[in-house]
Amino acid sequence: MILLAGIIIIAYTALGGMLTVTMTDFVQWCIMTIGIFCIALPLGLNSVGGISRLMTELDPSYFSVTSIGLDTIASYFLLYVLGIMIGQDIWQRVFTANSAETARKGSIAAGAYAIVYGIATALLGMIALVLLPPLSDSELALPRLILEIVPVGFSGIILAGFVSAMMSTADSALLASSTLFTRDVYKRFLNSDASDETYSNVSRIVIIVLGSVMTYAAIEIGNVVLALTLAYDLLTGCIFVPIFGAFFWKRATWQGALSSICASAVVVVTTIYVFGFSSNLPIIFGLVCSVVIFVPVSLLSGPPAQKKLEQWVRTLDSSISTK
Numbered sequence: 001m002i003l004l005a006g007i008i009i010i011a012y013t014a015l016g017g018m019l020t021v022t023m024t025d026f027v028q029w030c031i032m033t034i035g036i037f038c039i040a041l042p043l044g045l046n047s048v049g050g051i052s053r054l055m056t057e058l059d060p061s062y063f064s065v066t067s068i069g070l071d072t073i074a075s076y077f078l079l080y081v082l083g084i085m086i087g088q089d090i091w092q093r094v095f096t097a098n099s100a101e102t103a104r105k106g107s108i109a110a111g112a113y114a115i116v117y118g119i120a121t122a123l124l125g126m127i128a129l130v131l132l133p134p135l136s137d138s139e140l141a142l143p144r145l146i147l148e149i150v151p152v153g154f155s156g157i158i159l160a161g162f163v164s165a166m167m168s169t170a171d172s173a174l175l176a177s178s179t180l181f182t183r184d185v186y187k188r189f190l191n192s193d194a195s196d197e198t199y200s201n202v203s204r205i206v207i208i209v210l211g212s213v214m215t216y217a218a219i220e221i222g223n224v225v226l227a228l229t230l231a232y233d234l235l236t237g238c239i240f241v242p243i244f245g246a247f248f249w250k251r252a253t254w255q256g257a258l259s260s261i262c263a264s265a266v267v268v269v270t271t272i273y274v275f276g277f278s279s280n281l282p283i284i285f286g287l288v289c290s291v292v293i294f295v296p297v298s299l300l301s302g303p304p305a306q307k308k309l310e311q312w313v314r315t316l317d318s319s320i321s322t323k
Contacts, residue, residue: 005167006215013171014207017200018096021171028164035161036120039154040146044127047149054123057130071280078283083232086243088180089172139224174214178206229277237268237286241294249298256298264289 012020048054061067084090097103121142128145135141146158182203187194194202221227241264242257264286271282 002218003215005163006170006211006218009167009171009174010208010211010215013174013211014204017203018092018175021175022096024171025168028161028168031157031164032117032161032168035158036117036124039150040124040158040161041120043149044124044145048127048130054126054130058126062126062129075280078236078280079229079232082240082283083236086240087176087235089169089176092172092176092179170214174207174211177210178203181206181210226277230272233268233272233277233282233286234265237283238264238290241287241290245294245298251298252294253298253301255301256294256296259297260290260294263293 012024016023045051045054048057055063066073094103094107097106124142124145127149128141131148132141132144135144142162143159146155150158182199186202186206187199191198218227221230238261242252242260245252246257267289268282268286271279271285275281
């Protein structure tokens, strides 16, 4: 099923690019919303006897925001909050907006929806804990719950909603990776005069190659949390500092950014190998390494070319005015 889903995602992403990803994401969002909020959650609460019954059946710690522990909360913050802030798949959506106002409102609405969706799925997990016998694999809790409480037919819609959430993430990340390679590597260093048709063909080839690697990795890893941890360790530990440096520090240079990314990648991978996936140290060491490399290399490599150009233009304007 992973292989089949991977082929489908690769096919429509390669054929249609950002347009098909946007269209399919909208359909997937509709399926997710209807399946979770209109079918699964009401039927689940009805089966368990409502929120009040759920609160009596479960320990109060299940309703505490901090019961998972401050260390776990800090880990999630380092992994996901910092990672999503700089995720190219997120920024790619922002850049497709027709105005800054649309981008701002869309980002706020998406954030609010993510919070509500997260609470809803957490409630479904709590309902599964009450209604189902202990499971050897906790990732099967929601599918088993849906098959238990939802009539045949409607259960397919809800399970499609879960699959839609994964597809929406996968196609966005795949397109983002392809865009980065084709624009920042191929078009910049290999063929700067490429036509739009050539660029599109190269992008399709890259999507197929990266999608194949992605599908193989999904089959081999076989665990969603493990895969996310590996991805976000590298994303946050290696790229967060250069991205924010580029936004907010005028002395940031591409030499500093590239050096910090390469150095922190080695540190993150080494730290993961030493301390394991469950440790927060890979991200922390990666962030520290990024700062240590990024700042001095940027200072040593001088002001960015744009700043030099601005200084040259000001000098030229002053010379013309004087004459």
